[in-house]
Amino acid sequence: MKVGICDTTFARVDMGAHAIDEIKQHVGNITFIRRTVPGIKDLPVASKKLIEEENCEIVMALGMPGPQEKDKVCAHEASTGLIQAQLMTNTHILEVFVHEDEGENPKDLRQLAENRAREHAQNLVKMMFKPDAMRKEAGMGMREGRPDVGPV
Template identity: 50%
Template sequence: MKVGIADTTFSRIDMGKIAIDELRKISSLKYERYTVPGIKDLPIAAKKLLENGCDIVITLGWVGKTQKDLVSYLAMSVGLITVQILTGKHVIDVTVHEDEAENERDLLAIAENRVREHVRNAVDLLMNPKRLQKLAGTGQRQGYPDVGPILR
């Protein structure tokens, strides 16, 4: 099995490097990395990775603070959903928005945590889907502390 990792040069940290580091820590799965300029390029990157034999793709996007950036994110999201429908394979969207944190240190922590947790999710989707079933309804968050279920 092979994991596709698509990242961008627009990101303010090397999200692809973090994803590869986490993937190597938790599995022996092969991977292929594809780097593109920005988030609107991620849908075609995901499609190409799937066509190259990847069983799942993790897209790593970074969204700026402007309204234009949010519109680009929406376009990218629709594109990734389309790729999933057309290929019948998962594309895990890992996106960090610059307005998620008050300072760069917190933004870095959110980004790194989100990437690492979604790599684990992707590996579980491929290798251990029962683990995700056990976590259903538990308020898991990527990038932030888990919130837990509403009712216990």
């Protein structure tokens, strides 16, 4: 199985490395194809290329938009592009974004980014290898990177 990992140089944490490490802890015999691009708006085409040119069966797109309004707009545009790429390829691209203003301080931001990357990597494993485990979590208020909020 080939898994695509696409991340950015703009991010302040190497989330791709954390995602790969987490997947390796749960599944063997995975080939990772990793591409790093400059910024978040470059993720959609890089992810699409991983699917179409590298034959990845699923992709994680990891990025860290800045705190400014223009960064939030760029993140929205990237998210829209990732959705389009999924629809065009009929392949899941797990969007893993951590906005810089989500962290209370640099240490918290780093921990959030690592946790979110790892928890989304666990989601990838469940989606591809343990769909019943993912189904059991439906409606449970799961959150990636922060504590779960639980069902209502």
